[in-house]
Amino acid sequence: MSGERSDYRSSWFAKKRDPEPSEDGKVKENGSHLEWKRGNDADGDDIRLFVQDFEDSVPSCIVEEVTQFCQDARLEDLISGTGTAGQRRVAWLDDRSFSSLMSSGSIREYKNRLTATELYHHLKVKRFGNPDMPDAERRLVYIADLDPYYIFALAETAKFCQIAVLRDSIWKHIAFQTSITVQIPARGFSSFRLELHLPYFALRLSRHRGHSHKQEYSNPMREWTDLSFLKIWAPKSQAQTTYRMYEAHISFVIYGSDERRWVAYAFVDTAFNEANLENEEEFPHGAIQEDPIASNGKLDANLPVWNPREYFLMIFNIRIAQVLKESQYLVQAVERSIKQYVR
Numbered sequence: 001m002s003g004e005r006s007d008y009r010s011s012w013f014a015k016k017r018d019p020e021p022s023e024d025g026k027v028k029e030n031g032s033h034l035e036w037k038r039g040n041d042a043d044g045d046d047i048r049l050f051v052q053d054f055e056d057s058v059p060s061c062i063v064e065e066v067t068q069f070c071q072d073a074r075l076e077d078l079i080s081g082t083g084t085a086g087q088r089r090v091a092w093l094d095d096r097s098f099s100s101l102m103s104s105g106s107i108r109e110y111k112n113r114l115t116a117t118e119l120y121h122h123l124k125v126k127r128f129g130n131p132d133m134p135d136a137e138r139r140l141v142y143i144a145d146l147d148p149y150y151i152f153a154l155a156e157t158a159k160f161c162q163i164a165v166l167r168d169s170i171w172k173h174i175a176f177q178t179s180i181t182v183q184i185p186a187r188g189f190s191s192f193r194l195e196l197h198l199p200y201f202a203l204r205l206s207r208h209r210g211h212s213h214k215q216e217y218s219n220p221m222r223e224w225t226d227l228s229f230l231k232i233w234a235p236k237s238q239a240q241t242t243y244r245m246y247e248a249h250i251s252f253v254i255y256g257s258d259e260r261r262w263v264a265y266a267f268v269d270t271a272f273n274e275a276n277l278e279n280e281e282e283f284p285h286g287a288i289q290e291d292p293i294a295s296n297g298k299l300d301a302n303l304p305v306w307n308p309r310e311y312f313l314m315i316f317n318i319r320i321a322q323v324l325k326e327s328q329y330l331v332q333a334v335e336r337s338i339k340q341y342v343r
Contacts, residue, residue, distance in 0.1 A: 032124075033160045047073070047148075050155035051167055062171040066151070069174050069221065073148035075156065081117035085149040088217060089113040092143075092292050093122055094301055095136035098260055104302050106134035112289075116149035123157035138306065139263040142292045146173060146267045147217055154265075165193060165255045166265065172197045173251035173267045174221050192262075194312045195253040200323045203227070203330040204272050206242040222247045222269065230337040245330065246272040250319050252293065254308050262308045266293040266315075294318050 034049055047070040052063045078085045091114040096105035110122060119141075127136045143150045151170055158166050172179055176199045183193040206226070228242040248269040256262025291299040296318050305311040 031159070032157055033163050034156055034158070036160070046070070046075075047151065047155060050158075050163070051171075061175070062167065065175055065221075066167075066171050070148035070151055073152055075152060078117055078120055078149050078152045078156070081115065084147065084217065085116045085152075087115065088147065088149075089115050090144040091116070091119045091141070091150060091153075093119060094140040094291075094304075095127075095134075095138075096304060097134040097137045098306065104304060105138070105306075108133050108136060116147070116153045119143075119150065120153035120157060123153065137261050138304065140266075140291070140293060140301075141264065142266045142268070144268055144270045144292075145217060145219060146170070147219075161189075161191070161257075162255065162263070165253060169195065169197075169251055169253045169265055169267070173249055176221065176247060176249055189257070191255070191257050192308070193253065193255050194308065196250070196312075196316055196319065197252075198250045198319060198323050200248055200250075200326050201330055202246045202248045202272050202326050203243055203333055204246060206244045218271065219269065222249075222271075224272075227334075230334060231340065232333050232337045243333070244272075248272065248326075250323070252312075252315055252319065254312050256308055259307055259309075264293065264308075264311070268292075268295070295322060 037049060046067070048063065048067050051066045052060070073085075077083055080086075092112070093110050093114060095108040095110075099105045111118065114122065125133070127139070129135070141154070154166055154170070171177075177197050178199055179195060179197040181193070181195045183195075185191060206228075224247065225245040226242070227245055230243070232243045246269075249267075250269070251267040252264070253266075254262055254264045288297075289301040290297050291301040293299075293315055298318075299305075299314070305314060
């Protein structure tokens, strides 16, 4: 490409990064891909640097929707922990290395719940070959009610091999998409991708809630429908109660190079529930530490499932059952309302 660079895109389109193999044939994970872009004359600190690599005559819904979703977030606020980036505490990070001596593996110690800024700084730390902590061969990332600053935290720390997976997963979650996919490329570096994106509708009572950072944040892409016209009667209630039908979505993706090196991302809508993730206390010593990706309290994070296929199928089973339960509750409530109306 000739001519003087006018913005970050024009210079970036002239360069392409190829995967770099390590000695064992796996893709190296050396540094943030966006930092590499900026080091090669790519300018910009907004999310467009993450979602767009090259010019295209056909507009991209991924670029437009993710960029719009993150338009008010600023990288400097994420780094400094200003405002929402340093206040909402709804992420969970679990990093472990395989160990033949311990069934739970060697673990990196983090707070039970992390802000976007804390997650960003933890993910900036070298994942492999760090002399001060064990390798993060098995990494689990859970975020409730994904907001722009958590997207920035993931985007700014993602390695080259993770960019396409994260970009696609974040968009599918934001855009309420449905997908169940297994991808194992026949060519190139050894890798696999297992993904589950489930939209559903949740019926909940409409009631006043207390104030918290979580409840102050509202996903602008999610809508709810007032069902007061159905005259649904709540259980154990002598009066008609107003219900709302909320859009909700679950995204769960595992990406890795083999069974001993993989990362899982889970984005889950929870804002319509009364339980507040931010108020959860640290787990006392010896207590079961719930794996929030499973959501049902039956998986102990300290008894990890090491096989990615087994873990994916376990979470798949749990989350499908949750969606089925939500759908049954909604359908039965509407059916009761119709029968009551007929009577």
